[in-house]
Amino acid sequence: MSETTAAPELAAPRAPRNRRSTRTNYELYGWLFMRASGVLLLVLIFGHLYMNLMVGDGINAIDFAFVGGKWSSPLWQTWDLLMLWLAMIHGTNGVRTIINDYAERVGTRVVLKSALYLAFTITVVLGTLVIFTFEPCPAGADPELLASICFP
Amino acid sequence: MTAVLENSAEPDATPEVGAVPSFDVTLRIRRFNPEASEAAAYWEEFTVTAYGTDRVLDAMHKIKWEVDGSLTFRRSCAHGICGSDAMRINGRNRLACKALLKDLDPSKPITIEPIKGLPVVKDLVVDMEPFFASYREIMPFLITSGNAPSAERLQSAEQRERYDDTTKCILCAACTSSCPVFWNDGQYFGPAAIVNAHRFIFDSRDEGAEQRLEILNDKEGVWRCRTVFNCTEACPRGIEVTKAIQEVKRAMITRAF
Ligand code: HEM
Ligand code: SF4
Ligand code: FES
Numbered sequence: 001m002s003e004t005t006a007a008p009e010l011a012a013p014r015a016p017r018n019r020r021s022t023r024t025n026y027e028l029y030g031w032l033f034m035r036a037s038g039v040l041l042l043v044l045i046f047g048h049l050y051m052n053l054m055v056g057d058g059i060n061a062i063d064f065a066f067v068g069g070k071w072s073s074p075l076w077q078t079w080d081l082l083m084l085w086l087a088m089i090h091g092t093n094g095v096r097t098i099i100n101d102y103a104e105r106v107g108t109r110v111v112l113k114s115a116l117y118l119a120f121t122i123t124v125v126l127g128t129l130v131i132f133t134f135e136p137c138p139a140g141a142d143p144e145l146l147a148s149i150c151f152p
Numbered sequence: 153m154t155a156v157l158e159n160s161a162e163p164d165a166t167p168e169v170g171a172v173p174s175f176d177v178t179l180r181i182r183r184f185n186p187e188a189s190e191a192a193a194y195w196e197e198f199t200v201t202a203y204g205t206d207r208v209l210d211a212m213h214k215i216k217w218e219v220d221g222s223l224t225f226r227r228s229c230a231h232g233i234c235g236s237d238a239m240r241i242n243g244r245n246r247l248a249c250k251a252l253l254k255d256l257d258p259s260k261p262i263t264i265e266p267i268k269g270l271p272v273v274k275d276l277v278v279d280m281e282p283f284f285a286s287y288r289e290i291m292p293f294l295i296t297s298g299n300a301p302s303a304e305r306l307q308s309a310e311q312r313e314r315y316d317d318t319t320k321c322i323l324c325a326a327c328t329s330s331c332p333v334f335w336n337d338g339q340y341f342g343p344a345a346i347v348n349a350h351r352f353i354f355d356s357r358d359e360g361a362e363q364r365l366e367i368l369n370d371k372e373g374v375w376r377c378r379t380v381f382n383c384t385e386a387c388p389r390g391i392e393v394t395k396a397i398q399e400v401k402r403a404m405i406t407r408a409f
Binding site: 031032104 | 405
């Protein structure tokens with residue numbers, strides 16, 4: 001009769017990999033998008049900073065009229081829309097990566113990512129709405145504060 | 153115009169020819185005994201006399217053989233070939249058999265911990281199974297189609313050169329266990345699996361590149377790499393690990409478009 005001593009209880013190795021097939025190209029596209037949008041953002045952000053802070057009176061020229069004037073032009077509407085969308089998708093995808101890299105528990109990930117996507121949606125919807133529905137010449141406003149385009 | 157040669161060195165200061173200087177070195181080792189009533193990890197210091205030619209492994213042998221036989225670690229070849237003794241020495245992953253004590257400033261205690269991110273079994277021994285599981289997943293063997301040729305599968309020197317760097321891997325896990333993405337939840341394939349996939353993906357004789365790229369395109373695959381470069385710094389074989397990972401990424405992108 002052979003007697004066996006039970007092996008000591010060891011800390012369990014990591015749970016076996018439970019990989020649902022995730023072999024889509026999404027992560028590949030995400031990785032490429034970060035680089036492509038990064039290059040575009042470089043132009044958009046520094047172009048934006050230059051136009052607002054350096055040209056003419058620089059930062060002292062920024063007021064309601066300045067913004068109203070800019071958003072009456074399709075060029076700046078497109079520029080700002082592109083900057084808003086690219087920076088938001090880029091930044092959100094970047095923070096998504098950071099959450100994946102640092103949050104250890106599934107629950108933490110779900111909560112953080114839900115908050116992230118909510119913030120993304122609110123910012124993008126409101127931002128887009130403002131760019132397209134901005135009223136540069138509100139009726140009854142102090143003419144001192146309005147852009148020259150309001151007085152044809 | 154005359155050069156004067158002055159011999160001011162004191163005669164006693166000249167070391168004996170061939171003598172190796174000896175010194176005391178303190179190793180601060182992270183220990184864990186699973187059989188202890190309260191199994192918790194703790195630090196223990198050992199001071200031993202070592203020589204200028206000694207490696208960390210020699211000092212650890214001295215402790216195990218002469219001071220405390222319960223100190224547990226893996227080693228086999230003792231010459232940087234088998235990949236058994238990767239450990240975290242002064243915060244960096246190295247092979248104990250390749251790290252010279254004199255290069256580590258032996259005037260201060262040298263800290264030695266098990267490699268991170270894998271479950272500790274005892275003292276410096278970790279469970280390597282999760283590491284080898286992802287190694288197996290990338291199919292580290294030659295994949296071909298058709299009948300086997302009657303002679304060797306020929307390859308030019310240039311074709312061999314293409315993946316030369318990644319053939320040097322000894323599967324020590326120093327790279328994977330130095331990666332902060334792997335530390336997080338251990339789900340990332342890890343640099344070593346990608347290095348060994350690279351070794352076949354870029355081998356002109358192999359026909360399994362498609363499958364391996366497909367496997368590493370997983371959400372826990374190459375795209376989790378954040379180019380931290382810890383793996384390249386950790387590799388005792390000097391493999392350019394981060395570069396190999398980027399080459400696999402590039403192959404996936406050219407395949408997708
Ligand atoms: C100025 C032009 C920009 C360039 C060239 C750029 C470039 C990049 C690149 C290439 C990455 C990927 C890094 C990686 O995969 O390891 C990245 C990540 C990231 N970017 Fe940008 N980006 C720019 C602007 C922005 C802006 C405006 C935001 C915020 C809205 C932002 C937020 C992030 C975040 C949160 C990450 C993730 C960090 C990480 O992965 O380590 N970036 N950026
Ligand atoms: S790539 Fe280098 S560090 Fe990584 S397992 Fe192979 S030999 Fe070790
Ligand atoms: S003991 Fe073999 S690599 Fe160090």
